[in-house]
Amino acid sequence: xxxxxxxxxxxxxxxxxxxxxxxxxxxxxxxxxxxxxxxxxxxxxxxxxxxxxxxxxxxxxxxxxxxxxxxxxxxxxxxxxxxxxxxxxxxxxxxxxxxxxxxxxxxxxxxxxxxxxxxxxxxxxxxxxxxxxxxxxxxxxxxxxxxxxxxxxxxxxxxxxxxxxxxxxxxxxxxxxxxxxxxxxxxxxxxxxxxxxxxxxxxxxxxxxxxxxxxxxxxxxxxxxx
Amino acid sequence: xxxxxxxxxxxxxxxxxxxxxxxxxxxxxxxxxxxxxxxxxxxxxxxxxxxxxxxxxxxxxxxxxxxxxxxxxxxxxxxxxxxxxxxxxxxxxxxxxxxxxxxxxxxxxxxxxxxxxxxxxxxxxxxxxxxxxxxxxxxxxxxxxxxxxxxxxxxxxxxxxxxxxxxxxxxxxxxxxxxxxxxxxxxxxxxxxxxxxxxxxxxxxxxxxxxxxxxxxxxxxxxxxxxxxxxxxxxxxxxxxxxxxxxxx
Numbered sequence: 001x002x003x004x005x006x007x008x009x010x011x012x013x014x015x016x017x018x019x020x021x022x023x024x025x026x027x028x029x030x031x032x033x034x035x036x037x038x039x040x041x042x043x044x045x046x047x048x049x050x051x052x053x054x055x056x057x058x059x060x061x062x063x064x065x066x067x068x069x070x071x072x073x074x075x076x077x078x079x080x081x082x083x084x085x086x087x088x089x090x091x092x093x094x095x096x097x098x099x100x101x102x103x104x105x106x107x108x109x110x111x112x113x114x115x116x117x118x119x120x121x122x123x124x125x126x127x128x129x130x131x132x133x134x135x136x137x138x139x140x141x142x143x144x145x146x147x148x149x150x151x152x153x154x155x156x157x158x159x160x161x162x163x164x165x166x167x168x169x170x171x172x173x174x175x176x177x178x179x180x181x182x183x184x185x186x187x188x189x190x191x192x193x194x195x196x197x198x199x200x201x202x203x204x205x206x207x208x209x210x211x212x213x214x215x216x217x218x219x220x221x222x223x224x225x226x
Numbered sequence: 227x228x229x230x231x232x233x234x235x236x237x238x239x240x241x242x243x244x245x246x247x248x249x250x251x252x253x254x255x256x257x258x259x260x261x262x263x264x265x266x267x268x269x270x271x272x273x274x275x276x277x278x279x280x281x282x283x284x285x286x287x288x289x290x291x292x293x294x295x296x297x298x299x300x301x302x303x304x305x306x307x308x309x310x311x312x313x314x315x316x317x318x319x320x321x322x323x324x325x326x327x328x329x330x331x332x333x334x335x336x337x338x339x340x341x342x343x344x345x346x347x348x349x350x351x352x353x354x355x356x357x358x359x360x361x362x363x364x365x366x367x368x369x370x371x372x373x374x375x376x377x378x379x380x381x382x383x384x385x386x387x388x389x390x391x392x393x394x395x396x397x398x399x400x401x402x403x404x405x406x407x408x409x410x411x412x413x414x415x416x417x418x419x420x421x422x423x424x425x426x427x428x429x430x431x432x433x434x435x436x437x438x439x440x441x442x443x444x445x446x447x448x449x450x451x452x453x454x455x456x457x458x459x460x461x462x463x464x465x466x467x468x469x470x471x472x473x474x475x
Contacts, residue, residue, distance in 0.1 A: 003347075010344045014330075021332040021371070077330065081372075085296055086328030086387070090345040091314035226297045 004096050011092070011100025016107060018077055025073035025108055033066040033116040041123040051124045056186035059120050060179050063113055063139070064146070068168055070108040071150040074101055075158035084158075084224075094221030102151045102216075109147055113139060126190055134195040135186060141205040142182035148209075148216040149174045155223050174212075181205045245308040247272055247319075247395045247426035248293065252302035255288055255450075262288045264450040265302065268428075270395070275417070275427040275440050277458070279469065280447035286430045287325065289447065290397050293428065294322045306395055318346060321393030323401055327384035331373035335359055335383040338372065339390055346391040358386040363412050377404040385413060389420070396420060396427045402436055410436055438462035446472065 019025055040058045044051075078084035087097060117135075121128060128135065150171055157166040182205070185198045195202075248270035255263040262285045270276055280286050291297040293304055295311030306316045329338045339355030348354050359368045362382040367375055372383065381404045388396065401417075402410050414436055421427060421440060431437060438458070446454040446469055453472055458465075 007345065010341070014333075014341045017337070018330055018332045077332075080331055081329050082324060082326035083328050083330055085322075085324060085326065086342065087345070088296060089294060089317060089320070089322050089328075090342065091317045091347070092345050093314065226291075 004093065004099075007092055007096040008100045008103060011087075011097065012103040012107065015074065015077070015101070015104035019073070019104075019108065022077075025070040026111055029066040029069040029108070029112045030115050032069055033062050033112055034119055036062045036065065037116070037119050037123045051126060052190055055120070055124045055126050056183045056190060058124070059116075059186060060142075060183050062116055062120070063109075063143075064172075064175055064179060065168075066112045066116065067109045067143075067146065067150060068171065070105060070112065071147075071154040071171070072164055072167055074105050074108075074151065075154045076163065079158055088224055094224060095217060098151065098217055098220035101155070102148055102213075105147045105151050105154075106143070109143055113143070128190075129192075131189040131192070134189045134198070137195070138182055138185040138189070138198075138202065138205065141202060141209060142178040145205065145209040145212045146175045146178050148213045152216045152220055152223070155220065178205055178208050181208070246270060246305075247307055248428065249305040249308075250293060250302065253289070253292055253299045253304060254301040255285075255292055255297065256300045262450050263292065263299070266447070266451065268445070268455075270426040270428060272394070272424045272426050273421050274442040275421055275429055275437075276443040276445060277434070277437060277441040278428060278430045278445050278447060279432070279434065280453075284447040285450045286447055287399060290322070290324065290399050290428070290430055294320065294397050296322075318391060319394045321388040321391065321396045323384055323388040323396075323398045325399055327372070327380050328387060329372045329380065329383060332371055334369045334371055335364060335375070335386070336368050338383065339387055342387050342390055348391060354390065355386075358390045359383065361389070361416060362386045363409060378406055378409060381405055382409060382413070385416075389416070394425055396425055396429075398427065399430045400432065401429070402431060402433045414440065434462050434466060438465075448472075 037058065040054070044054055075084070078087065120126065153167055153171045157163040157170065160166050181201045185201045188198055189195065246269050248268070250266055250268045253263055253266040254261065266289060268276065278286055278289070288297065292299050293311065295304070304311055306320055309316045311317070311320060329335070333341070336352065336355050336359065339358055340351040343351035343354050356368065359365065362385050364379065364382050364386060367379050372380055375383070385401055388398070401413055405413060417427060417437070417440055429437060441458045444454065444456060444458050444465065445452050454469065
């Protein structure tokens with residue numbers, strides 16, 4: 001178990017190092033998120049749509065599409081020089097490969113979210129106040145599950161000709177449940193409702209996480225059986 | 227670089243007497259209707275080098291991928307020290323150089339090799355990486371990102387990566403591609419040292435002249451099966467003439 005954890009950390013650290021060096025995924029995803037917020041901010045009519053009505057949906061659409069950019073990068077870097085073959089030839093268990101990639105993707109998505117949230121507050125003039133801890137919790141719960149699904153689908157599409165196009169098409173249907181849950185909780189939190197009233201949705205997100213992280217970990221090793 | 231005592235930890239897979247480092251029996255591989263390999267057999271003993279030649283599209287790279295466990299054989303079997311090449315214990319004993327370098331462009335050769343060393347559980351990954359790079363003559367450029375290195379330098383780094391964990395079986399696909407004459411001499415010397423240390427080497431190449439003297443066996447793949455498979459004998463020029471006649475015929 002300790003050896004597995006070590007390998008997961010080694011792989012995730014490598015991905016983070018490559019990203020720090022190239023700044024491909026983080027910069028593009030963060031700029032994309034900022035642009036989406038700008039577009040939504042100026043595209044709505046403030047006289048007919050209140051910011052708090054639109055804000056939760058905009059926040060989660062931004063999080064979701066920005067995350068997809070980082071998922072694409074995760075396995076695209078393994079495609080250059082067939083680095084993935086190097087991983088498959090090593091004693092690295094496929095389970096460690098999944099969790100290493102998952103951990104790195106979680107890190108990337110969390111970083112993008114951490115940058116996006118203040119921009120969201122700024123553009124939509126939303127007072128987070130006491131909602132921040134609850135918002136962090138629901139973001140963590142929703143993100144944990146959809147990053148697992150994103151990690152698996154990015155591994156599936158990486159060897160296809162149109163990986164960038166295929167990923168959203170395959171991935172979005174699986175992201176609908178956690179996004180619905182996250183938007184519901186976020187809407188209520190921004191309306192000043194306490195987190196204790198959102199237990200059903202939080203449980204739903206927790207179940208999604210457990211189910212899909214487990215399923216993804218089981219499916220992932222078979223993806224590389226050429 | 228000694229090849230017989232890797233430091234990656236205990237090896238559950240034993241190589242008892244009579245168990246060849248690499249054995250393939252009746253290996254076939256199909257991609258849909260296309261039969262790329264049609265019943266390939268080979269046995270490689272410790273300290274022996276088998277040269278695999280053949281025209282483009284003959285199935286050499288597919289054979290290497292099947293032997294390395296990257297691609298499954300449609301029929302037949304591949305055994306490395308008596309075990310499937312897909313097991314983690316066997317992977318520690320297998321070194322593979324393919325057409326691609328397996329290196330990350332944004333990392334330096336040292337960082338790439340240190341990452342690989344950690345995957346193999348080697349101690350002192352940075353020092354091991356620099357040692358391995360030194361053996362291929364890559365002191366300069368060891369700390370430059372791979373994307374800024376020349377083709378030949380990347381090739382040497384890739385060779386160092388394949389040898390890093392001191393494998394007992396080496397599968398090499400065109401190791402001399404892109405190398406200057408000095409580097410070719412160095413890599414041939416390195417191969418010779420590997421053989422002396424007991425490493426079994428399967429070498430796919432078009433550079434027959436440079437490695438002819440190291441080979442124990444020469445096999446030519448044509449249309450997915452051996453068209454020549456024999457112990458090395460005579461001069462490479464004679465063999466090349468015979469090979470041309472065989473392929474033309």
